[in-house]
Amino acid sequence: MAEYNKPTTEKEFEENFAQKKPLMNTTEAFYESSRCLFCYDAPCMNACPTEIDVPLFIKQINTGNTTGAAKTIFESNWLGNACGKVCPTSELCEGACVYDGQDVPVIQIGRLQNFATDQAIKSGTPLFSPGADNGKKVAIIGAGPAGIACACELRTMGYTVDIYEAKDKPSGLTVYGVAPYKITNKEVLDEMDYLQKQLQFNIHYNSNISTSEQLKELEEKYDALFLGVGLGATATLNMPGEDKTNVVGAVEFIEELRMKQHKVAVPESVIIIGGGNTAVDAASESARMGAENVYLAYRRSKQEMGAYGFEYQLAKYAGVKGLFNVSPLEIVGEEKVSGVKFIRTQNKDGRLAQIEGSEFVVACDMVIKATGQAKQGSFLSLIDGLEIDGRKRIMVNSENHQTTNPKYFAGGDAVNGGAEVVNGAAEGKLAANGIDLWLNA
Amino acid sequence: MPDLSINFAGIKSPNPFWLASAPPTNSGYQVMKAFEAGWGGAVWKTLGVPVINVSSRYGSVNYRNTRMAGFNNIELITDRPLSDNLKEIEEVKKYFPDHAIIASLMVETKAEWEQIIRDVENAGADGIELNFGCPHGMCERGMGSAVGQEPEVLQTIVGWVMETAKIPVITKLTPNISHIVDPGLAAVRGGSNAISLINTIKSIVGIDLDTYAPYPVVDGKGTNGGYCGPAVKPIALEMVKELAQHPEIQSTPISGIGGIETWRDAVEFMLLGASSVQVCTAVMHYGFGIVREMESGLIDFMNQKGYETIYDFVGKALPNVTEWKHLNLKHKVVAKIDATKCIGCELCYIACDDGAHQAIRLSEVGGSRIPEIIDENCVGCNLCSLVCPVEECITMEQRDDGTEQVTWHEKTLANTIPTTFDDDRAGGKGHFVPKVTDALKK
Numbered sequence: 001m002a003e004y005n006k007p008t009t010e011k012e013f014e015e016n017f018a019q020k021k022p023l024m025n026t027t028e029a030f031y032e033s034s035r036c037l038f039c040y041d042a043p044c045m046n047a048c049p050t051e052i053d054v055p056l057f058i059k060q061i062n063t064g065n066t067t068g069a070a071k072t073i074f075e076s077n078w079l080g081n082a083c084g085k086v087c088p089t090s091e092l093c094e095g096a097c098v099y100d101g102q103d104v105p106v107i108q109i110g111r112l113q114n115f116a117t118d119q120a121i122k123s124g125t126p127l128f129s130p131g132a133d134n135g136k137k138v139a140i141i142g143a144g145p146a147g148i149a150c151a152c153e154l155r156t157m158g159y160t161v162d163i164y165e166a167k168d169k170p171s172g173l174t175v176y177g178v179a180p181y182k183i184t185n186k187e188v189l190d191e192m193d194y195l196q197k198q199l200q201f202n203i204h205y206n207s208n209i210s211t212s213e214q215l216k217e218l219e220e221k222y223d224a225l226f227l228g229v230g231l232g233a234t235a236t237l238n239m240p241g242e243d244k245t246n247v248v249g250a251v252e253f254i255e256e257l258r259m260k261q262h263k264v265a266v267p268e269s270v271i272i273i274g275g276g277n278t279a280v281d282a283a284s285e286s287a288r289m290g291a292e293n294v295y296l297a298y299r300r301s302k303q304e305m306g307a308y309g310f311e312y313q314l315a316k317y318a319g320v321k322g323l324f325n326v327s328p329l330e331i332v333g334e335e336k337v338s339g340v341k342f343i344r345t346q347n348k349d350g351r352l353a354q355i356e357g358s359e360f361v362v363a364c365d366m367v368i369k370a371t372g373q374a375k376q377g378s379f380l381s382l383i384d385g386l387e388i389d390g391r392k393r394i395m396v397n398s399e400n401h402q403t404t405n406p407k408y409f410a411g412g413d414a415v416n417g418g419a420e421v422v423n424g425a426a427e428g429k430l431a432a433n434g435i436d437l438w439l440n441a
Numbered sequence: 442m443p444d445l446s447i448n449f450a451g452i453k454s455p456n457p458f459w460l461a462s463a464p465p466t467n468s469g470y471q472v473m474k475a476f477e478a479g480w481g482g483a484v485w486k487t488l489g490v491p492v493i494n495v496s497s498r499y500g501s502v503n504y505r506n507t508r509m510a511g512f513n514n515i516e517l518i519t520d521r522p523l524s525d526n527l528k529e530i531e532e533v534k535k536y537f538p539d540h541a542i543i544a545s546l547m548v549e550t551k552a553e554w555e556q557i558i559r560d561v562e563n564a565g566a567d568g569i570e571l572n573f574g575c576p577h578g579m580c581e582r583g584m585g586s587a588v589g590q591e592p593e594v595l596q597t598i599v600g601w602v603m604e605t606a607k608i609p610v611i612t613k614l615t616p617n618i619s620h621i622v623d624p625g626l627a628a629v630r631g632g633s634n635a636i637s638l639i640n641t642i643k644s645i646v647g648i649d650l651d652t653y654a655p656y657p658v659v660d661g662k663g664t665n666g667g668y669c670g671p672a673v674k675p676i677a678l679e680m681v682k683e684l685a686q687h688p689e690i691q692s693t694p695i696s697g698i699g700g701i702e703t704w705r706d707a708v709e710f711m712l713l714g715a716s717s718v719q720v721c722t723a724v725m726h727y728g729f730g731i732v733r734e735m736e737s738g739l740i741d742f743m744n745q746k747g748y749e750t751i752y753d754f755v756g757k758a759l760p761n762v763t764e765w766k767h768l769n770l771k772h773k774v775v776a777k778i779d780a781t782k783c784i785g786c787e788l789c790y791i792a793c794d795d796g797a798h799q800a801i802r803l804s805e806v807g808g809s810r811i812p813e814i815i816d817e818n819c820v821g822c823n824l825c826s827l828v829c830p831v832e833e834c835i836t837m838e839q840r841d842d843g844t845e846q847v848t849w850h851e852k853t854l855a856n857t858i859p860t861t862f863d864d865d866r867a868g869g870k871g872h873f874v875p876k877v878t879d880a881l882k883k
């Protein structure tokens with residue numbers, strides 16, 4: 001038997017994907033906030049990409065001013081609620097908490113953050129309002145964290161903001177990509193709704209911007225544009241057999257899982273190819289969907305995995321087995337996949353080398369490719385004068401996030417190459433201020 | 442956004458948060474940094490007669506893992522040259538003309554008072570605070586609390602000051618006195634424009650068990666210090682209330698001091714009549730940054746209650762602080778345990794059984810650790826709800842229907858108070874207590 005039964009109802013799905021960081025109750029929030037030392041030049045704050053004043057909001061929680069705490073959080077980070085749940089906090093704020101130096105459990109900053117923002121969202125307490133109309137208009141392409149953060153910030157300054165989004169929901173990968181045990185769809189969308197109600201930016205859904213004509217039109221209609229387009233679909237492996245049935249991309253698999261939940265059927269044996277966070281997430285999720293044999297196959301060693309250690313631990317706990325130093329050669333099977341042929345690898349003088357004659361086949365019913373997302377290269381090439389770097393990332397001025405086409409600003413995964421929600425939130429906000437400065441120069 | 446600005450006896454300040462006269466206001470650098478951080482005013486570290494300080498100077502009461510729940514010092518007034526302080530006051534005022542700088546002063550003779558008042562007025566101070574509070578060192582020289590404890594002397598000195606001063610004068614009182622109204626009245630009668638309180642409370646925070654000397658130890662010896670910080674807040678609140686309710690003092694603005702660290706503390710002082718608050722220990726602990734929490738909390742409170750200015754709620758609790766004899770003897774509350782919240786520590790049981798009124802029994806259901814309240818025995822003392830570690834797990838439920846109202850005062854007038862030792866009309870008559878020998882069974 002697998003660790004998890006196949007979920008057949010919404011309730012069972014929720015149980016299998018029980019929240020890793022559940023909401024704190026008042027007592028826990030009070031105790032936890034009482035422990036915070038209110039450090040000066042707080043390392044937790046410095047480690048947060050959006051530089052939330054962590055000691056301040058924790059003290060506000062401690063004194064019963066949860067509204068003030070929520071305001072402190074949203075003032076720095078428009079996706080404050082989502083971030084409290086999905087940030088890899090042990091790598092960010094919590095990883096920097098000084099208690100670590102005393103071998104005392106660090107302050108649970110993410111959960112405290114959620115405690116405050118969740119109350120504001122659930123009660124619908126308005127904390128912000130749009131600035132007086134300044135007559136200027138900005139178009140945002142992509143309603144992911146970067147686009148949303150940019151929109152909120154611009155609205156507080158009085159800009160009219162129209163977001164063009166290819167899909168039919170806001171928040172980008174926060175709702176389509178992040179593992180369901182980190183945040184529920186409802187939590188993500190409630191925050192979006194809460195922000196939109198207060199700041200009144202427009203989102204045009206199902207509006208993929210894909211032609212030069214569309215871009216020309218936007219350039220004429222708006223004073224500035226922000227690109228928050230993220231990354232593209234899962235990159236291809238360029239390997240024989242990739243076209244067989246049941247060979248899917250990780251991002252696509254996860255998107256379907258988030259949207260259809262228990263209605264997605266995951267077969268008994270799944271092989272995930274890759275070693276990054278997305279690969280580990282897809283593996284974890286397959287196991288939680290009740291798959292019996294889930295293999296995470298990575299061509300290098302365990303130590304070299306790009307994924308965070310805590311994410312891999314979580315996957316192992318869900319029943320995922322690691323296969324390291326194996327490189328896929330071919331996806332085998334008739335019409336449908338029946339296995340993956342691997343060859344063992346080793347590190348030879350710092351280079352990865354295949355070990356001749358070590359080929360073997362692992363049987364499976366499904367292959368999930370998680371070897372990275374392709375970049376938005378062809379779309380970006382439609383924009384005049386927009387330079388991208390060697391790794392296909394949009395080049396920006398790091399202070400104001402302006403691209404090499406001065407009318408365009410950009411942020412989020414499309415600029416940083418793929419980071420976290422919190423980076424998107426930080427960069428979107430930075431760009432909004434960049435746009436404001438540029439338009440008023 | 443509510444208006445936080447105040448006009449305190451003529452001293453204007455963008456908000457009611459002031460630094461108390463103490464190490465955080467030792468220098469222009471600090472005061473300027475504090476104004477930058479958001480403080481509305483600062484009472485400069487007391488200027489006056491020359492002193493020499495000792496090392497070390499501070500002691501602390503830690504309560505479990507909470508540091509500085511109480512704080513104690515044996516420091517004197519400023520030991521920096523007067524001329525340097527005056528120069529810095531002038532400089533800070535240039536950068537922050539709308540913030541309040543109040544010069545705290547402590548000298549001995551009339552001539553000295555006149556001179557130093559002119560000096561600080563020339564430097565641009567917005568007000569003066571008379572330090573009649575320091576309970577160590579200075580009092581041995583006939584100043585500080587030695588003045589604060591002698592209402593007549595205090596009134597005379599306030600009189601001298603008022604003859605000379607052209608800017609508002611605040612008299613800062615010592616709590617080291619049994620009846621705070623006496624020096625309060627003396628200050629008002631001397632003509633003081635305002636009152637601030639409390640200064641520190643005479644204290645010994647602990648003894649070193651190896652050297653047999655009190656903290657802070659100075660070369661094997663120690664002395665009593667002045668106590669402040671969160672632990673003194675209740676004492677300060679009571680004293681502020683005493684003055685704010687006194688008919689002859691109530692129209693005099695009061696600056697509340699003592700244990701203020703959060704917006705809640707500040708609002709509590711205001712509700713009891715303070716229209717500015719001063720902070721020392723919390724800033725010595727966490728730095729000037731705490732004012733952002735205080736300001737944000739105050740704004741949120743005012744928004745929630747619909748207040749536009751501080752004056753909309755200053756003193757709002759005063760009508761509800763009355764004498765014991767005016768409390769309703771018919772009001773009856775009984776503890777209630779929320780079984781869904783209880784975590785089974787049984788602290789409420791033992792607190793009530795050993796420390797109060799034997800009104801809680803342990804669960805008789807096998808395996809359950811959720812105690813039960815014995816309604817008939819519960820006097821509604823609150824103890825269980827105070828010891829319970831879970832928020833809102835034990836609440837006090839009202840049992841009277843709110844229609845009856847009888848006070849001790851009314852009973853006295855009606856001649857129905859109990860008069861003999863075994864009077865049937867006394868309160869505890871008929872209240873259940875277990876048999877004496879039941880104790881042996883436990």
Ligand SMILES: Cc1cc2nc3c(=O)[nH]c(=O)nc-3n(C[C@H](O)[C@H](O)[C@H](O)COP(=O)(O)OP(=O)(O)OC[C@H]3O[C@@H](n4cnc5c(N)ncnc54)[C@H](O)[C@@H]3O)c2cc1C
Pocket residue numbers: 086087088141142143144145146147164165166167171172173174177178179182207208209210228229230231251254277278281379411412413414418419420421422424
């Ligand atoms: C599987 C997975 C798991 C993750 N887990 C976490 C996690 O646990 N914690 C965390 O912090 N981060 C996580 N991330 C990363 C995080 O989701 C991203 O860093 C973040 O969402 C990036 O935000 P963005 O706004 O740049 O782009 P996106 O979130 O990708 O949003 C871009 C939006 O633009 C739209 N769009 C793109 N092109 C166009 C166009 N031409 N016209 C109109 N609309 C367009 C897209 O539909 C999308 O809605 C994860 C990512 C993945 C893939």
Ligand SMILES: Cc1cc2nc3c(=O)[nH]c(=O)nc-3n(C[C@H](O)[C@H](O)[C@H](O)COP(=O)(O)O)c2cc1C
Pocket residue numbers: 461462463464486487512513514516517518519545572574613639640641668669670671673698699700701719720721722723
């Ligand atoms: C180290 C120290 C030095 C102080 N020096 C003075 C002083 O020079 N003049 C004065 O009026 N009060 C002085 N005080 C008293 C404070 O101004 C204040 O009244 C008292 O500390 C209570 O406030 P708190 O609980 O916020 O600390 C001093 C307090 C401390 C802790």
Ligand code: SF4
Pocket residue numbers: 047048049050051052054077080083084085087089092093094109110113422
């Ligand atoms: S946004 Fe993320 S990194 Fe920043 S404080 Fe919150 S949980 Fe930590």
Ligand code: SF4
Pocket residue numbers: 035036037038039042043044045054055096097098099107109
């Ligand atoms: S580092 Fe830890 S203790 Fe210090 S302010 Fe941040 S959360 Fe609080």
Ligand code: SF4
Pocket residue numbers: 778782783784785786787788789790810811812825828829830831834835
């Ligand atoms: S003190 Fe509170 S938590 Fe503890 S047993 Fe009593 S009711 Fe339960």
